[in-house]
Amino acid sequence: MTTRDLLIEPTDILFFRDAIPMSAGQGQGGGVRLPLPSTMHGAFRASLHLDSGTSVTGRNQQGRPKDAPRGEHVDFSQYQQQKTIASARYQSLQLQGPLPWHKDYGLLFPIPLDLCWNKDKIPEEALKLLEKSSVDKPLTHIPVSPVPPQKAGESGWWTTKQYEAYLKGDFSIDLKPIPTGDLWQAEYRVGVEISPETYGSVEGQLYASNVMRFDEKTSLWSRAILKNPKNDETGEFTKLQWLLLGGERRLARLQNLESNKTVLPEAVKLRENGPWLIKWVLVTPSIFIGGYMPGWIVDGDVMLQLTENGEKQPIKAKLISHCVGKPMTISGRDLMGEHPKPTRLAVAPGAVYYFKCESLEDARKLTTALHWKPRSDFEGEKGFGYGFCGRAEVIK
Secondary structure, three states: OEEEEEEEEEOOOEOOOOOOOOOOOOOEEOOOOOOOHHHHHHHHHHHHHHHHOOOOOOOOEEEOOOOOOOOOOOOHHHOOOOEEEOOOOOOOEEEEEEEEEEOOOEEOEEOOOOEEEOOOOOEEEEOEEEEOOOOOOOOOEEEEOOOOOOOOOOOEEEOHHHHHHHHHOOOOOOOOOEEHHHOEEEEEEEEEEEOOOOOOEEEEEEEEEEEEEEOOOEEEEEEEEEOOOOOOHHHHHHHOOEEEEOHHHEEEEEEEOOHHHOOOOOOOOOOOOOOEEEEEEEOOOEOEOEEOEOOOEEOOEEOOEEEEOOEEEEOOEEEEEEEOOOOEEEOOEEOOOOEEOOOEEEEOOOOEEEEEEOOHHHHHHHHHHHEOOOOOOOOHHHOOOOEEEEEOOEOO
């Protein structure tokens, strides 16, 4: 296994398309947001192929049919729905992130959704849990504000130190977020459609879009892991120094970052006396099979297991509440099938899930299972579903 902590420095504007139409006469495309983990993963694999001179245009490489049983060898010729893949190289590539990196602040994280703001737009408390019998099962609590309501604060980013204080429930330090405008700016652009056959402009086909221009001190951080390299993949992976990233394949430079400079928030230390309430806060998007509900939760019970001393240990914990914002729309295009990918909804970063554990040991197991682990039901290897664990409180 080979791991690289990387700073991704754009050399130009970047555009990461969302679901807003951007065809001629259909509105203005939106692209001023962090790239999705899947976008970054695709950029890494495509750039590795280009840098190594590997062709990905062939369509005769056979993949496992979708309806073939898992875990055993099958005769692919028996299945009508055949599947082709562009290339089998770098299939063990895994990513963490992406997240912003600032030269003055280091690694930055999106602020949670359960913050209570004061009139100065500074977080002064987090939502607490209140038990209500009228809450839809299996949830038993609702998050409420322990302070008088104020207008919502501005969105922004926290440093590792600020995030650790929040996870501990410590609001005594300065928790004012770093504004997004300090990291990048939105620019309005008008472009022209390019014909894929002639590589020339198409007459009368103009489109409008918003693009990102990064501040000179801002980069993107990502941890790239080649879990099971084959043949010469390790050498090509370690020497890669650039990415073609986002719409229009803009160039970005890669810079190795010493692993000790990647400072992630630590899991909160648990109290000896209960109740053992843990909140899990997402910092990357997550795609769950139940919409906002993870597939590893059934009737409120956590179905995750830890392997200790060769044995699987269950975790006795229940989901009792959540604080989830508007979903993110995720789509794309299948380049092999030459058709749009199905649209999916993802839980946005900042969402908070509250769990109640039966014992201190179960709380430790749950924290180990969730803290900076990819717990998305889909595409966790690409960076979906990462979050941190902190203390939750109840109103008595």
